[in-house]
Amino acid sequence: xxDSRTVLLDRVKRALxxxxxxxxxxxxxxxTWARESRAAFVPARGQxxxxxxxxxxxxxxxxxxTEVERVSGPDAIPAVVSRYLRRxxxxxxxxxxxxxxxxxxxxxxxPLLRITRGTADDSDQTGLTLATAGVAETGTLLIASGSERxxxxxxxxxxxxxxxxxxxxVGSYEQAIQLHLDETGDLPRSLNFITGPSRTGxxxxxLELGAHGPRRLFVVxxxxxxxxxxPADRGP
Amino acid sequence: xHATSLAxxxxxxxxxxxxxxxxxxxxxxxxxxxxxxxxxxxxxEFEALRDRGRAIKNHTLQHLDxxxxxxxxxxxxxxxxxxxxxDAAEAxxxxxxxxxxAEARAVTKSKSMVAEEIGINEYLEANGIERxxxxxxxxxxxxxxxxxxHLVGPAAHLTKDQVSDTFHEHHHxxxxxxxxxxxxxxxxxxxxxxxxxxxxxxxxxxxVAETGSFxxxxxxxxxxxxQGLPRTHVVITSIEKLVPTMDDAFTLLRLLAxxxxxxxxxxxxxxxxxxxxxxxxxxxxxxxIVLVDNGRTKMLGTAFQxxxxxxxxxxxxxxxxxxxxxxxxxxxxxxVGPMGSVLTPQFAGIENTYTLPxxxxxxxxxxxxxPVRIPLPKLMRHWREVQFERNLTPxxxxxxxxxxxxxxxxPALYRLGTSFAMGMLGLFGRKAGRFKQLPxxxxxxxxxxxxxxxxxxxxAAYKKSGARVR
Ligand code: SF4
Numbered sequence: 001x002x003d004s005r006t007v008l009l010d011r012v013k014r015a016l017x018x019x020x021x022x023x024x025x026x027x028x029x030x031x032t033w034a035r036e037s038r039a040a041f042v043p044a045r046g047q048x049x050x051x052x053x054x055x056x057x058x059x060x061x062x063x064x065x066t067e068v069e070r071v072s073g074p075d076a077i078p079a080v081v082s083r084y085l086r087r088x089x090x091x092x093x094x095x096x097x098x099x100x101x102x103x104x105x106x107x108x109x110x111p112l113l114r115i116t117r118g119t120a121d122d123s124d125q126t127g128l129t130l131a132t133a134g135v136a137e138t139g140t141l142l143i144a145s146g147s148e149r150x151x152x153x154x155x156x157x158x159x160x161x162x163x164x165x166x167x168x169x170v171g172s173y174e175q176a177i178q179l180h181l182d183e184t185g186d187l188p189r190s191l192n193f194i195t196g197p198s199r200t201g202x203x204x205x206x207l208e209l210g211a212h213g214p215r216r217l218f219v220v221x222x223x224x225x226x227x228x229x230x231p232a233d234r235g236p
Numbered sequence: 237x238h239a240t241s242l243a244x245x246x247x248x249x250x251x252x253x254x255x256x257x258x259x260x261x262x263x264x265x266x267x268x269x270x271x272x273x274x275x276x277x278x279x280x281e282f283e284a285l286r287d288r289g290r291a292i293k294n295h296t297l298q299h300l301d302x303x304x305x306x307x308x309x310x311x312x313x314x315x316x317x318x319x320x321x322x323d324a325a326e327a328x329x330x331x332x333x334x335x336x337x338a339e340a341r342a343v344t345k346s347k348s349m350v351a352e353e354i355g356i357n358e359y360l361e362a363n364g365i366e367r368x369x370x371x372x373x374x375x376x377x378x379x380x381x382x383x384x385x386h387l388v389g390p391a392a393h394l395t396k397d398q399v400s401d402t403f404h405e406h407h408h409x410x411x412x413x414x415x416x417x418x419x420x421x422x423x424x425x426x427x428x429x430x431x432x433x434x435x436x437x438x439x440x441x442x443x444v445a446e447t448g449s450f451x452x453x454x455x456x457x458x459x460x461x462x463q464g465l466p467r468t469h470v471v472i473t474s475i476e477k478l479v480p481t482m483d484d485a486f487t488l489l490r491l492l493a494x495x496x497x498x499x500x501x502x503x504x505x506x507x508x509x510x511x512x513x514x515x516x517x518x519x520x521x522x523x524x525i526v527l528v529d530n531g532r533t534k535m536l537g538t539a540f541q542x543x544x545x546x547x548x549x550x551x552x553x554x555x556x557x558x559x560x561x562x563x564x565x566x567x568x569x570x571x572v573g574p575m576g577s578v579l580t581p582q583f584a585g586i587e588n589t590y591t592l593p594x595x596x597x598x599x600x601x602x603x604x605x606x607p608v609r610i611p612l613p614k615l616m617r618h619w620r621e622v623q624f625e626r627n628l629t630p631x632x633x634x635x636x637x638x639x640x641x642x643x644x645x646x647p648a649l650y651r652l653g654t655s656f657a658m659g660m661l662g663l664f665g666r667k668a669g670r671f672k673q674l675p676x677x678x679x680x681x682x683x684x685x686x687x688x689x690x691x692x693x694x695x696a697a698y699k700k701s702g703a704r705v706r
């Protein structure tokens with residue numbers, strides 16, 4: 001293996017044919033590139049005021065069949081989740097990320113809702129997790145993996161519910177990652193960008209939802225307590 | 237893998253006479269082609285992003301050795317393993333060894349063109365390892381024992397009825413026609429396989445040198461289940477997938493979905509860095525990344541280096557009149573359409589594939605839509621030159637070119653000859669406006685009509701219009 005490594009790198013170097021002086025300059029160019037590529041090409045689309053970002057996020061999310069409902073304060077979450085499950089004719093049962101932030105909601109307010117904590121397995125019909133950020137640019141969710149946010153929750157169950165705080169909606173993917181890095185200082189094993197439920201066009205290019213991942217994606221947008229959402233953004 | 241590209245002409249004739257295929261290919265125009273136009277128009281920065289995309293790839297290729305070393309260092313530091321494969325055979329051996337070490341009986345696989353290129357599918361099966369494709373399109377063609385016919389939609393050549401038949405035959409279930417029910421059936425069958433697999437194999441759309449991360453993009457979510465459930469994750473990818481930074485990856489990601497399917501962003505874009513961390517509740521324990529060369533370093537430093545910018549979006553084929561008429565299988569190997577006509581001779585040898593660079597009308601549409609601005613027609617012309625130099629051109633074409641060359645160097649004679657020919661063609665074809673049949677061009681007029689010319693030559697009309705001929 002190490003032999004192939006040498007051969008391969010050697011092939012590359014020979015094809016590029018740099019002289020020793022050029023080599024020094026090449027390393028410099030690589031360093032400059034990294035500095036200059038930092039968020040240098042972010043489209044203007046998502047660079048808006050906070051309230052407009054939320055509006056744009058909702059617009060793009062709904063365009064790809066994500067269902068969105070906006071509520072005020074974490075205590076409103078359990079009722080909205082329970083109502084959603086009822087509307088979809090799904091059992092009042094879900095597996096939830098062991099994320100402490102989700103405990104801010106008073107889940108005991110919905111006594112019918114049966115909740116387990118952890119990652120999903122094949123028998124779970126509904127998973128619930130917390131988004132690291134929302135990206136207004138394309139209505140995309142970012143979920144950073146970790147011991148409190150297992151990734152499979154967003155992929156295995158047929159229905160995926162994601163809680164997203166409105167003050168975590170940023171303009172671009174780059175800003176979403178930066179938000180995570182600022183808080184944790186570390187790249188997780190997996191940064192999952194999710195834009196709508198699972199889909200396929202593999203049968204005669206006809207769009208079908210729920211190919212492998214969720215058939216339904218429901219986002220509960222939570223405003224910090226006290227700041228009422230604008231009436232136009234209220235969910236169905 | 238054996239290429240049947242030399243039979244392009246025969247294979248495309250069969251394709252043109254196949255109504256199901258023509259039906260399926262029609263979907264591409266109304267779907268992906270139209271969607272791309274809409275998505276590109278909806279993002280004001282799209283053209284600027286294309287320039288940036290080209291610059292990112294050019295810079296990376298110019299410093300590929302440095303970025304390879306950087307990537308390897310980062311992956312290793314996170315507990316992953318990088319393997320280098322000089323060619324397809326070595327790549328196959330590496331992957332098989334990794335499967336054996338994991339004591340794998342079954343592997344799940346999410347779509348990877350490099351995996352197709354190195355022929356891993358047949359190889360694993362020949363060595364007693366069950367392989368299950370998880371991308372729905374790949375799964376359908378696995379059942380049908382076919383090759384992918386498109387970069388993004390491997391089963392783009394099939395109609396819904398053909399899928400119904402295939403599932404009915406292989407799943408031993410009643411024949412269903414509803415596409416939603418077909419998708420649900422595949423979901424049910426494949427679900428079990430995810431849990432049974434010991435190794436998950438995926439490709440990668442981009443490798444990020446500064447962080448040692450890699451990116452997968454799907455709409456189905458199958459890559460995440462493929463790498464997330466088994467204990468071992470093997471990534472089969474190639475050296476030109478590198479980009480310097482995460483921001484560079486996102487610039488190219490903004491181009492990828494819009495160019496491929498016309499989506500604003502694919503449903504699932506995942507950036508993975510290293511194996512499962514302490515405390516993680518899921519994710520693979522072992523991570524192996526196989527970096528394949530297989531002829532790519534031969535393209536570096538040559539005219540074909542530009543081809544290494546390709547991000548495998550499929551836009552060039554979605555807009556290619558030849559591809560849309562002939563379908564992907566006519567190209568006879570893994571890569572199809574205009575990008576295939578440039579890449580396949582590199583991988584399978586020009587002597588086995590010289591028909592491909594000629595399978596073009598040189599309309600230029602592919603270059604027009606390529607997100608990283610690869611001059612595909614120019615590169616196809618390069619192959620034609622190589623082909624002519626190596627004496628691979630058929631004698632009639634050689635003779636024709638020589639005759640043309642004789643006249644082309646004698647402009648007066650050339651104009652005399654062409655104006656005579658145009659006059660004759662115009663005279664005979666003017667009434668109907670087109671020829672359904674032409675002597676000596678029967679092969680051409682079987683599946684299309686030749687519009688009758690105006691009866692004059694361009695040069696004559698140009699002169700008459702009063703424009704200055706320089
Ligand atoms: S050549 Fe360009 S258009 Fe074709 S697949 Fe590659 S990147 Fe896309």
